[in-house]
Amino acid sequence: MAGRSTDPTGMEPVSSVSAQVTYQEVERAAQEVGLIVMGAQHPRESRAKQLDTGTLILLGTAAEFWPRFIASPEWTDGRSDPVDRWSSRVIGELAADMGAKPYFPFGGPPYTPFIDWALKSGRTYQSPVGALVHDTVGMLISYRGALHFPMEFDLPPVPGSSPCTDCPAPCTTACPVSALNADSFYDVEACHGYLDTQAGQTCMTSGCMARLACPVSEGAGRQPDQTAHHMKAFHPS
Template identity: 60%
Template sequence: MSLRGASYQRIEAAAAGAGLIVMGALNPEDEIGTLILLGAGPAFWPVFAASPEASDRQPDPVDRWSLRVIGALAGDVGAQAVFPFGGPPYAPFIRWAEASGRAFKSPVGMLVHDTVGLMISYRGALLLPGRIAFPAATGSSPCASCADKPCTTACPVGALRAGQPYHLEACHSYLDTAPGRDCMENGCAARRACPVSAGAGRQAAQSAHHMKAFHPR
Protein backbone atom coordinates (compact mmCIF):
# COMPACT_ATOMS: atom_id res chain seq x y z
CA MET A 1 0.00 0.00 0.00
CA SER A 2 1.39 3.37 -1.03
CA LEU A 3 1.89 5.90 1.75
CA ARG A 4 2.72 8.86 -0.49
CA GLY A 5 1.69 12.08 1.20
CA ALA A 6 1.41 10.20 4.48
CA SER A 7 1.44 11.87 7.85
CA TYR A 8 4.06 11.33 10.51
CA GLN A 9 1.64 9.01 12.30
CA ARG A 10 1.16 6.78 9.24
CA ILE A 11 4.90 6.63 8.64
CA GLU A 12 5.38 5.71 12.30
CA ALA A 13 2.82 2.92 11.97
CA ALA A 14 4.42 1.61 8.77
CA ALA A 15 7.84 1.58 10.44
CA ALA A 16 6.40 -0.32 13.42
CA GLY A 17 5.02 -2.93 11.06
CA ALA A 18 8.56 -3.44 9.77
CA GLY A 19 9.98 -3.82 13.27
CA LEU A 20 11.35 -0.28 13.53
CA ILE A 21 10.62 2.75 15.70
CA VAL A 22 10.82 6.44 14.88
CA MET A 23 13.69 7.76 16.99
CA GLY A 24 13.39 11.39 16.01
CA ALA A 25 12.39 13.85 13.32
CA LEU A 26 13.80 17.16 12.17
CA ASN A 27 14.04 19.65 9.36
CA PRO A 28 17.78 19.53 8.57
CA GLU A 29 19.45 22.88 7.97
CA ASP A 30 21.37 21.54 4.99
CA GLU A 31 18.39 19.81 3.35
CA ILE A 32 14.94 20.86 2.18
CA GLY A 33 12.35 18.57 3.68
CA THR A 34 11.79 16.38 6.71
CA LEU A 35 14.11 13.73 8.05
CA ILE A 36 12.62 10.78 9.97
CA LEU A 37 15.20 8.78 11.95
CA LEU A 38 14.47 5.06 12.22
CA GLY A 39 15.97 2.62 14.68
CA ALA A 40 15.73 -0.70 16.42
CA GLY A 41 13.13 -1.10 19.13
CA PRO A 42 11.53 -4.02 20.98
CA ALA A 43 10.05 -5.58 17.82
CA PHE A 44 13.19 -5.34 15.72
CA TRP A 45 15.00 -8.55 16.59
CA PRO A 46 12.09 -10.99 16.11
CA VAL A 47 11.36 -9.42 12.71
CA PHE A 48 15.00 -9.50 11.67
CA ALA A 49 15.50 -13.06 12.95
CA ALA A 50 12.72 -14.27 10.65
CA SER A 51 14.19 -12.53 7.60
CA PRO A 52 16.22 -14.14 4.79
CA GLU A 53 19.21 -11.96 5.69
CA ALA A 54 19.38 -13.53 9.16
CA SER A 55 19.96 -17.03 7.78
CA ASP A 56 21.74 -16.63 4.44
CA ARG A 57 25.23 -16.63 6.03
CA GLN A 58 26.30 -13.60 4.02
CA PRO A 59 28.21 -10.63 5.51
CA ASP A 60 26.49 -7.69 7.22
CA PRO A 61 23.01 -9.20 7.59
CA VAL A 62 21.56 -6.35 9.68
CA ASP A 63 22.81 -3.69 7.27
CA ARG A 64 21.43 -5.62 4.29
CA TRP A 65 18.10 -6.03 6.07
CA SER A 66 18.05 -2.29 6.73
CA LEU A 67 18.79 -1.50 3.08
CA ARG A 68 15.92 -3.68 1.92
CA VAL A 69 13.31 -2.75 4.51
CA ILE A 70 14.00 0.98 4.82
CA GLY A 71 14.49 1.19 1.07
CA ALA A 72 10.99 -0.23 0.62
CA LEU A 73 9.54 2.22 3.13
CA ALA A 74 11.24 5.09 1.30
CA GLY A 75 9.69 3.97 -1.96
CA ASP A 76 6.24 3.85 -0.35
CA VAL A 77 6.42 7.44 0.93
CA GLY A 78 8.37 8.98 -1.94
CA ALA A 79 11.40 9.60 0.26
CA GLN A 80 15.13 9.10 -0.07
CA ALA A 81 16.57 6.37 2.15
CA VAL A 82 19.70 7.38 4.04
CA PHE A 83 21.90 5.02 6.07
CA PRO A 84 24.62 5.37 8.75
CA PHE A 85 26.81 2.81 6.95
CA GLY A 86 28.14 2.33 3.44
CA GLY A 87 30.51 5.33 3.42
CA PRO A 88 32.71 7.18 3.39
CA PRO A 89 31.38 9.76 3.20
CA TYR A 90 29.00 8.91 6.02
CA ALA A 91 25.70 10.64 6.65
CA PRO A 92 25.87 12.80 9.82
CA PHE A 93 23.58 10.65 11.97
CA ILE A 94 25.09 11.83 15.27
CA ARG A 95 24.48 15.45 14.36
CA TRP A 96 20.97 14.64 13.16
CA ALA A 97 20.24 12.64 16.30
CA GLU A 98 21.24 15.52 18.56
CA ALA A 99 19.37 18.04 16.40
CA SER A 100 16.19 15.96 16.77
CA GLY A 101 16.10 16.84 20.47
CA ARG A 102 15.73 13.18 21.40
CA ALA A 103 19.37 12.06 21.68
CA PHE A 104 22.06 13.54 23.88
CA LYS A 105 25.64 13.00 24.92
CA SER A 106 25.70 10.78 27.99
CA PRO A 107 28.15 11.05 30.91
CA VAL A 108 30.23 8.25 29.35
CA GLY A 109 30.33 9.93 25.94
CA MET A 110 27.93 7.71 23.99
CA LEU A 111 24.61 9.02 22.77
CA VAL A 112 21.63 8.37 25.01
CA HIS A 113 18.09 8.38 23.64
CA ASP A 114 14.98 9.49 25.49
CA THR A 115 13.18 6.13 25.13
CA VAL A 116 15.85 3.48 24.45
CA GLY A 117 18.68 4.90 26.56
CA LEU A 118 22.16 3.70 25.69
CA MET A 119 20.77 0.87 23.54
CA ILE A 120 20.57 3.39 20.73
CA SER A 121 20.72 1.89 17.24
CA TYR A 122 19.88 3.94 14.16
CA ARG A 123 19.21 1.71 11.16
CA GLY A 124 18.48 4.47 8.66
CA ALA A 125 16.40 7.52 7.88
CA LEU A 126 13.74 8.75 5.46
CA LEU A 127 14.37 12.12 3.84
CA LEU A 128 11.01 13.42 2.65
CA PRO A 129 11.02 16.17 0.04
CA GLY A 130 8.43 18.30 1.84
CA ARG A 131 7.71 19.53 5.34
CA ILE A 132 5.37 17.40 7.44
CA ALA A 133 4.24 18.01 11.00
CA PHE A 134 5.84 15.88 13.69
CA PRO A 135 5.67 15.83 17.51
CA ALA A 136 7.90 18.32 19.27
CA ALA A 137 10.71 16.73 21.26
CA THR A 138 11.18 17.57 24.91
CA GLY A 139 14.81 18.44 24.29
CA SER A 140 15.63 17.17 27.77
CA SER A 141 18.25 14.50 28.35
CA PRO A 142 17.18 11.59 30.56
CA CYS A 143 20.60 11.89 32.23
CA ALA A 144 19.55 15.19 33.79
CA SER A 145 17.13 13.40 36.11
CA CYS A 146 19.28 10.30 36.67
CA ALA A 147 20.73 10.74 40.13
CA ASP A 148 22.98 7.67 40.34
CA LYS A 149 24.24 7.65 36.72
CA PRO A 150 25.04 3.91 36.91
CA CYS A 151 26.52 3.93 33.40
CA THR A 152 29.62 5.66 34.82
CA THR A 153 30.50 2.80 37.19
CA ALA A 154 29.10 -0.31 35.47
CA CYS A 155 32.06 -1.16 33.22
CA PRO A 156 34.11 -3.87 35.02
CA VAL A 157 37.40 -2.44 33.73
CA GLY A 158 36.56 1.25 33.75
CA ALA A 159 36.70 1.53 29.95
CA LEU A 160 33.72 3.90 30.13
CA ARG A 161 33.89 6.51 32.87
CA ALA A 162 32.49 9.98 33.35
CA GLY A 163 34.61 12.65 31.75
CA GLN A 164 37.19 10.16 30.47
CA PRO A 165 37.90 9.03 26.91
CA TYR A 166 36.76 5.55 25.97
CA HIS A 167 39.52 3.04 26.74
CA LEU A 168 39.12 0.80 23.71
CA GLU A 169 42.08 -1.46 24.47
CA ALA A 170 40.88 -2.20 28.01
CA CYS A 171 37.43 -3.03 26.67
CA HIS A 172 38.67 -5.46 24.04
CA SER A 173 41.11 -7.10 26.44
CA TYR A 174 38.34 -7.71 28.97
CA LEU A 175 36.08 -9.25 26.35
CA ASP A 176 38.71 -11.95 25.78
CA THR A 177 38.46 -13.10 29.41
CA ALA A 178 36.03 -15.53 31.02
CA PRO A 179 34.22 -12.75 32.97
CA GLY A 180 33.97 -10.82 29.72
CA ARG A 181 31.52 -13.41 28.41
CA ASP A 182 28.76 -11.55 30.26
CA CYS A 183 29.24 -8.51 28.02
CA MET A 184 29.74 -10.66 24.94
CA GLU A 185 26.53 -12.60 25.50
CA ASN A 186 24.30 -9.92 27.04
CA GLY A 187 25.72 -6.64 25.80
CA CYS A 188 27.88 -3.83 27.16
CA ALA A 189 27.47 -3.54 30.94
CA ALA A 190 27.46 0.26 30.80
CA ARG A 191 24.71 0.33 28.18
CA ARG A 192 22.64 -2.16 30.20
CA ALA A 193 23.08 -0.12 33.38
CA CYS A 194 21.23 2.89 31.94
CA PRO A 195 17.68 2.77 33.40
CA VAL A 196 16.19 4.06 30.15
CA SER A 197 17.81 1.24 28.15
CA ALA A 198 15.02 -1.05 29.33
CA GLY A 199 12.76 0.76 26.87
CA ALA A 200 14.67 -0.80 23.97
CA GLY A 201 13.43 -4.28 24.89
CA ARG A 202 16.83 -5.52 23.74
CA GLN A 203 17.09 -9.31 23.55
CA ALA A 204 20.33 -11.02 24.52
CA ALA A 205 20.62 -12.54 21.05
CA GLN A 206 20.65 -9.10 19.48
CA SER A 207 23.27 -7.81 21.91
CA ALA A 208 25.39 -10.92 21.28
CA HIS A 209 25.19 -10.32 17.52
CA HIS A 210 26.38 -6.73 17.84
CA MET A 211 29.10 -7.62 20.34
CA LYS A 212 30.44 -10.32 18.02
CA ALA A 213 30.61 -7.77 15.22
CA PHE A 214 32.40 -5.34 17.55
CA HIS A 215 34.76 -7.95 18.97
CA PRO A 216 35.15 -10.91 16.58
CA ARG A 217 37.09 -13.82 18.05
Protein backbone atom coordinates in the same frame (compact mmCIF):
# COMPACT_ATOMS: atom_id res chain seq x y z
CA MET B 1 4.54 0.69 -4.58
CA ALA B 2 3.60 4.35 -4.60
CA GLY B 3 3.07 6.02 -7.92
CA ARG B 4 6.05 8.13 -8.96
CA SER B 5 6.54 10.64 -11.73
CA THR B 6 9.63 12.32 -13.08
CA ASP B 7 10.69 15.84 -12.29
CA PRO B 8 10.79 18.00 -15.46
CA THR B 9 14.54 18.36 -15.02
CA GLY B 10 14.92 14.60 -15.16
CA MET B 11 17.14 14.76 -12.08
CA GLU B 12 15.00 13.52 -9.19
CA PRO B 13 12.00 11.21 -8.81
CA VAL B 14 8.90 12.90 -7.47
CA SER B 15 6.25 10.98 -5.56
CA SER B 16 2.59 11.84 -5.25
CA VAL B 17 2.71 10.26 -1.79
CA SER B 18 5.31 12.60 -0.27
CA ALA B 19 3.01 15.63 -0.37
CA GLN B 20 0.35 13.72 1.61
CA VAL B 21 2.35 11.72 4.13
CA THR B 22 2.04 12.37 7.86
CA TYR B 23 4.29 11.60 10.80
CA GLN B 24 1.72 9.13 12.11
CA GLU B 25 1.74 7.23 8.80
CA VAL B 26 5.52 6.97 8.86
CA GLU B 27 5.40 5.80 12.47
CA ARG B 28 2.84 3.09 11.67
CA ALA B 29 4.75 1.91 8.60
CA ALA B 30 7.95 1.65 10.65
CA GLN B 31 6.23 -0.32 13.41
CA GLU B 32 4.87 -2.81 10.90
CA VAL B 33 8.42 -3.85 9.95
CA GLY B 34 9.92 -3.86 13.46
CA LEU B 35 11.28 -0.33 13.60
CA ILE B 36 10.52 2.78 15.64
CA VAL B 37 10.86 6.47 14.92
CA MET B 38 13.80 7.61 17.06
CA GLY B 39 13.77 11.22 16.00
CA ALA B 40 12.37 13.66 13.48
CA GLN B 41 13.26 17.16 12.36
CA HIS B 42 12.95 19.81 9.71
CA PRO B 43 16.53 20.28 8.45
CA ARG B 44 15.74 23.88 7.54
CA GLU B 45 15.25 24.59 11.25
CA SER B 46 17.67 22.12 12.84
CA ARG B 47 20.48 22.90 10.39
CA ALA B 48 21.17 19.20 9.95
CA LYS B 49 24.35 18.48 8.05
CA GLN B 50 24.01 17.76 4.30
CA LEU B 51 20.28 18.63 4.26
CA ASP B 52 18.38 21.92 4.28
CA THR B 53 14.81 21.09 3.23
CA GLY B 54 11.95 18.69 3.86
CA THR B 55 11.45 16.35 6.82
CA LEU B 56 14.00 13.87 8.18
CA ILE B 57 12.85 10.78 10.11
CA LEU B 58 15.39 8.62 11.98
CA LEU B 59 14.58 4.93 12.36
CA GLY B 60 15.88 2.38 14.86
CA THR B 61 15.10 -1.13 16.05
CA ALA B 62 11.93 -1.80 18.03
CA ALA B 63 11.50 -4.57 20.62
CA GLU B 64 9.76 -6.54 17.86
CA PHE B 65 12.72 -6.24 15.50
CA TRP B 66 14.66 -9.38 16.42
CA PRO B 67 11.93 -12.02 15.85
CA ARG B 68 11.19 -10.46 12.47
CA PHE B 69 14.85 -10.20 11.55
CA ILE B 70 15.82 -13.82 12.33
CA ALA B 71 13.05 -14.98 10.00
CA SER B 72 14.38 -12.81 7.16
CA PRO B 73 16.43 -13.99 4.16
CA GLU B 74 19.31 -11.75 5.27
CA TRP B 75 19.67 -13.76 8.48
CA THR B 76 19.08 -17.22 7.04
CA ASP B 77 21.33 -16.96 3.96
CA GLY B 78 24.49 -17.09 6.07
CA ARG B 79 26.15 -14.15 4.34
CA SER B 80 27.96 -11.31 6.09
CA ASP B 81 26.41 -8.07 7.41
CA PRO B 82 22.85 -9.39 7.73
CA VAL B 83 21.54 -6.47 9.81
CA ASP B 84 22.87 -3.89 7.37
CA ARG B 85 21.50 -5.80 4.39
CA TRP B 86 18.10 -6.13 6.11
CA SER B 87 18.11 -2.42 6.87
CA SER B 88 18.95 -1.54 3.27
CA ARG B 89 16.13 -3.67 1.92
CA VAL B 90 13.40 -2.83 4.44
CA ILE B 91 14.07 0.89 4.78
CA GLY B 92 14.67 1.14 1.04
CA GLU B 93 11.21 -0.34 0.49
CA LEU B 94 9.67 2.09 2.98
CA ALA B 95 11.34 4.97 1.17
CA ALA B 96 10.05 3.84 -2.22
CA ASP B 97 6.53 3.30 -0.89
CA MET B 98 6.33 6.67 0.84
CA GLY B 99 8.23 8.90 -1.57
CA ALA B 100 11.34 9.47 0.54
CA LYS B 101 15.07 9.12 0.07
CA PRO B 102 16.73 6.52 2.33
CA TYR B 103 19.96 7.13 4.21
CA PHE B 104 22.01 4.64 6.23
CA PRO B 105 24.69 4.88 8.96
CA PHE B 106 26.86 2.32 7.16
CA GLY B 107 28.33 1.86 3.70
CA GLY B 108 30.95 4.60 3.79
CA PRO B 109 33.22 6.35 3.53
CA PRO B 110 31.89 8.92 3.12
CA TYR B 111 29.47 8.31 5.97
CA THR B 112 26.10 9.91 6.51
CA PRO B 113 26.21 12.29 9.54
CA PHE B 114 23.86 10.27 11.74
CA ILE B 115 25.37 11.51 15.00
CA ASP B 116 24.70 15.11 13.96
CA TRP B 117 21.16 14.21 12.89
CA ALA B 118 20.52 12.34 16.12
CA LEU B 119 21.74 15.16 18.35
CA LYS B 120 19.68 17.70 16.41
CA SER B 121 16.50 15.64 16.66
CA GLY B 122 15.88 16.75 20.24
CA ARG B 123 15.55 13.15 21.43
CA THR B 124 19.19 12.05 21.64
CA TYR B 125 21.91 13.49 23.87
CA GLN B 126 25.47 12.81 24.93
CA SER B 127 25.59 10.71 28.09
CA PRO B 128 28.05 11.29 30.98
CA VAL B 129 30.33 8.62 29.45
CA GLY B 130 30.25 10.17 26.00
CA ALA B 131 28.04 7.59 24.27
CA LEU B 132 24.70 8.73 22.89
CA VAL B 133 21.59 8.30 25.01
CA HIS B 134 18.03 8.34 23.68
CA ASP B 135 14.88 9.41 25.50
CA THR B 136 13.12 6.02 25.18
CA VAL B 137 15.81 3.37 24.52
CA GLY B 138 18.56 4.86 26.65
CA MET B 139 22.06 3.82 25.63
CA LEU B 140 20.93 0.78 23.62
CA ILE B 141 20.68 2.89 20.49
CA SER B 142 20.60 1.18 17.13
CA TYR B 143 19.93 3.56 14.26
CA ARG B 144 19.22 1.54 11.14
CA GLY B 145 18.45 4.28 8.67
CA ALA B 146 16.58 7.47 7.91
CA LEU B 147 13.90 8.72 5.55
CA HIS B 148 14.18 12.18 4.01
CA PHE B 149 10.93 13.53 2.62
CA PRO B 150 10.99 16.48 0.22
CA MET B 151 8.08 18.22 1.97
CA GLU B 152 7.80 19.47 5.53
CA PHE B 153 4.98 17.96 7.57
CA ASP B 154 3.90 18.36 11.18
CA LEU B 155 6.03 16.69 13.85
CA PRO B 156 5.19 15.95 17.50
CA PRO B 157 6.90 17.98 20.22
CA VAL B 158 10.12 16.59 21.70
CA PRO B 159 10.88 16.17 25.44
CA GLY B 160 13.35 19.04 25.42
CA SER B 161 15.68 17.74 28.14
CA SER B 162 18.16 14.91 28.47
CA PRO B 163 17.16 11.78 30.42
CA CYS B 164 20.53 12.17 32.15
CA THR B 165 19.55 15.47 33.82
CA ASP B 166 18.28 13.94 37.09
CA CYS B 167 19.96 10.55 36.74
CA PRO B 168 22.58 9.33 39.28
CA ALA B 169 24.63 8.17 36.26
CA PRO B 170 25.23 4.47 37.00
CA CYS B 171 26.77 4.24 33.52
CA THR B 172 29.90 5.99 34.82
CA THR B 173 30.84 3.18 37.23
CA ALA B 174 29.30 0.05 35.67
CA CYS B 175 32.16 -0.97 33.37
CA PRO B 176 34.49 -3.48 35.11
CA VAL B 177 37.58 -1.91 33.52
CA SER B 178 36.31 1.69 33.36
CA ALA B 179 36.45 1.64 29.57
CA LEU B 180 33.41 3.91 29.65
CA ASN B 181 33.72 6.53 32.34
CA ALA B 182 32.96 10.17 33.03
CA ASP B 183 36.57 11.37 32.80
CA SER B 184 38.14 9.96 29.65
CA PHE B 185 34.98 8.65 27.96
CA TYR B 186 35.77 5.55 25.90
CA ASP B 187 38.97 3.55 26.28
CA VAL B 188 38.67 1.27 23.24
CA GLU B 189 41.81 -0.75 24.01
CA ALA B 190 40.70 -1.52 27.56
CA CYS B 191 37.26 -2.57 26.33
CA HIS B 192 38.52 -5.00 23.68
CA GLY B 193 41.17 -6.34 26.04
CA TYR B 194 38.55 -7.18 28.65
CA LEU B 195 36.28 -8.84 26.09
CA ASP B 196 39.13 -11.26 25.32
CA THR B 197 39.12 -12.53 28.91
CA GLN B 198 36.89 -15.16 30.52
CA ALA B 199 35.27 -12.51 32.70
CA GLY B 200 34.51 -10.46 29.62
CA GLN B 201 32.27 -13.17 28.20
CA THR B 202 29.46 -11.84 30.35
CA CYS B 203 29.59 -8.62 28.32
CA MET B 204 29.78 -10.59 25.09
CA THR B 205 26.57 -12.46 25.83
CA SER B 206 24.62 -9.95 27.93
CA GLY B 207 25.86 -6.65 26.52
CA CYS B 208 27.89 -3.63 27.57
CA MET B 209 27.40 -3.17 31.31
CA ALA B 210 27.65 0.61 31.09
CA ARG B 211 24.93 0.81 28.44
CA LEU B 212 22.75 -1.66 30.33
CA ALA B 213 23.16 0.32 33.54
CA CYS B 214 21.30 3.25 31.99
CA PRO B 215 17.78 3.11 33.52
CA VAL B 216 16.22 4.20 30.24
CA SER B 217 17.83 1.31 28.35
CA GLU B 218 15.07 -0.96 29.62
CA GLY B 219 12.78 0.78 27.14
CA ALA B 220 14.66 -0.83 24.24
CA GLY B 221 13.19 -4.26 25.01
CA ARG B 222 16.43 -5.73 23.68
CA GLN B 223 16.54 -9.53 23.50
CA PRO B 224 19.74 -11.31 24.68
CA ASP B 225 20.36 -12.92 21.28
CA GLN B 226 20.23 -9.54 19.59
CA THR B 227 22.67 -8.07 22.08
CA ALA B 228 25.04 -11.02 21.64
CA HIS B 229 24.92 -10.58 17.86
CA HIS B 230 25.83 -6.91 18.10
CA MET B 231 28.64 -7.65 20.56
CA LYS B 232 30.09 -10.32 18.26
CA ALA B 233 30.02 -7.85 15.37
CA PHE B 234 31.76 -5.27 17.56
CA HIS B 235 34.36 -7.74 18.89
CA PRO B 236 34.85 -10.69 16.50
CA SER B 237 36.53 -13.67 18.11
